[in-house]
Amino acid sequence: MTDLSSVLSRADQNLDASIERLFELLRIKSISTDPAFKNDCRQAAEWLVADLTALGFEASVRQTAGHPMVVGHYPGPSADAPHVLFYGHYDVQPVDPIELWEDDPFDPKIKDLGNGRKVLTGRGSADDKGQLMTFVEACRAYKDVHGHLPVRVTVLFEGEEESGSPSLKPFLDAHADELKADYALVCDTGMWDADTPAITASLRGLVGEEIIVTAANRDLHSGMYGGAAANPIQILSKILAGLHDETGRVTVEGFYDGVEETPSNIKSAWDNLTGGRNDFLGEVGLSELAGEKGRSMLELLWARPTCEINGINGGYTGQGFKTVIASKASAKVSFRLVGQQDPAKIRENFRAYVRSKMPKDCTVEFLEHGSSPALQLGYDSPVLTKAKTALSEEWAKPALVIGSGGSIPIVGDFQNLLGMESLLVGFGLSDDGVHSPNEKYDLKSFHKGIRSWIRIMAALAA
Incomplete structure (x- = not known):
């Protein structure tokens, strides 16, 4: 068994414990836009710092004018190893209207939807606690097997993404030297479909x-x-x-x-894509492309x-x-x-x-x-190529390189304030119900998301 196989196996063995750790985080009502949950947001930040510290990170809660940031550093195997900044956010949307939830939004569960599909339920399960914990759990599996991570890692977990990120730019400005890395990894994105991973390479x-x-x-x-x-x-x-x-x-x-x-x-890869997204005009009563x-x-x-x-x-x-x-x-x-x-x-x-x-x-x-400005990761970027190969080795279908019609402000901030390109890889699905009642995160997305980050870190280290 190769070293990478050992790490992947450890992630499989840790899955039940990984789910329980995620559930602990999901039970914290970290609603950033409502002042009534200020203490809950701090509790979530402190929970993440404790978990990162247990993994060997030098981690701390950083106060801002609003909700705190979580910053953690891990030195990696050597001073010249690639350095990545991993970004996610621990705050969540309000749960209204509460009467439309099938269960308590802060009492997460594993549900069986049939046809072999199981999901993790609860507010924040997909956006973004489940997504950020895929990376944390990937680090845990790597540490368990090798005692260290294959790359130098800085993590930045924000507590105001769902309320406009008012403290983010000032924080990046004040801590630019500390946060700069070779490139950023952003997990707040999704798959093309349940079997096809995707890398978002462009934002308009x-x-x-x-x-x-x-x-x-x-x-x-x-x-x-x-x-x-x-x-x-x-x-x-x-x-x-x-x-x-x-x-x-x-x-x-x-x-x-x-x-x-x-x-x-x-363009050929995009032309070959099938599925509901290609017919999305029909959902709004239109049939012909404009533009x-x-x-x-x-x-x-x-x-x-x-x-x-x-x-x-x-x-x-x-x-x-x-x-x-x-x-x-x-x-x-x-x-x-x-x-x-x-x-x-x-x-x-x-x-x-x-x-x-x-x-x-x-x-x-x-x-x-x-x-x-628009943001574009070069289609021939070595980072993109390595990540695409790593994802394709994990999932049933090869990874796609896609774009986004909108923008993700943090990615622009990383480029403009820190001079870093971002690799956008996430494992959410279009039916996850983010910002809506009955939010969920597929168990497959969580499990294979962990395995995917293991593969990506190994590929970047190579």
């Missing part, structure tokens, strides 16, 4: 803009002024309609600077930038009818970014586009609503 960035167009100095009677006075709603509508051409491409100058084509092998012509659904969601109009306001919108030409009209527009698109440049060019369409006696005001 975001630019938010609000436009306010002003024409006359007051609202006007459309009978007296219609046809002679500028109508800001019409002006704004024309501007918005011109943001896309007939092929669905965004017309803002320089918009596609920094956008690269997805490698053909990655750029000639692109697949997954490519549009994961690898292409977008311009979306999120809201329009102007004129009379109440009950009945009012023949008015409004003096102002406004719209909110968001851009999802990919690759190396520059949020500041996108904002600048968008504003220049709008100004170029304004009549001489009308004015436009812009309100900024935040921005963040």
Whole structure:
């Protein structure tokens, strides 16, 4: 039996005890958004510190302006071993509406769903206590067999992820030197399906803009002024309609600077995917893809930038009818970014586009609503390649490299504040009910998640 096989076997032998440790953590009501559970959040942090300390980590509870952080360090086999920062969060969502829960949300259980499928129930079982404990238990199995871990490890467990992470950036700023590693491991993601692991390699960035167009100095009677006075709603509508051409491409100058084509092998892998996610438009009563012509659904969601109009306001919108030409009209527009698109440049060019369409006696005001760059782990990254191979050796189907249409703020913070790329690997499933009543985490996800992190750590050490 190889050394790795010994560690995997130990994880199998430890499974019952691993579940009980997870259940201890799940019983703590660490709801971060409700001040009534402040002490519970601290209790969860202290529980994790005690568990990490028992594993040989130098771990401590770190106070913040809000709920505490948990930081732990393990030296690894040597000073030149790869160094990883593992991130998870111990806080959970509120349980309302409580009447929809089949069991007490803080009394976890193992349930048999039939067909050989067993799940671990309780608030936080999937998001994110069950996920972070897969890594902790992988470390435990490695320590049991070899007496040390194959890589240097820093852990950061947050207590405010479910309430907006207000303390996270200040904490990263204040402890940047301590927390920097070769790369971050983030577990707050999911599988493609119950048999197919996934690595999320890209997250789209975001630019938010609000436009306010002003024409006359007051609202006007459309009978007296219609046809002679500028109508800001019409002006704004024309501007918005011109943001896309007939092929669905965004017309803002320089918009596609920094956008690269997805490698053909990655697109082929996405095209071969099957399952409900490929038909998700039907769930919302739609049947045809919008956006750029000639692109697949997954490519549009994961690898292409977008311009979306999120809201329009102007004129009379109440009950009945009012023949008015409004003096102002406004719209909110968001851009999802990919690759190396520059949020500041996108904002600048968008504003220049709008100004170029304004009549001489009308004015436009812009309100900024935040921005963040896209994040992309290179498809040929050695870290990604090693993790993909390790996951493929554990699961029934080869690991997929996927993208995310949204963003995960912590990943951007790791890159922008600590200069680290992140490897996003998690074992949640789409039916886990995160943030909902009857949250669960498949026992298979928990068990094989532990084994997966064992394989990933070994692969990174190699």
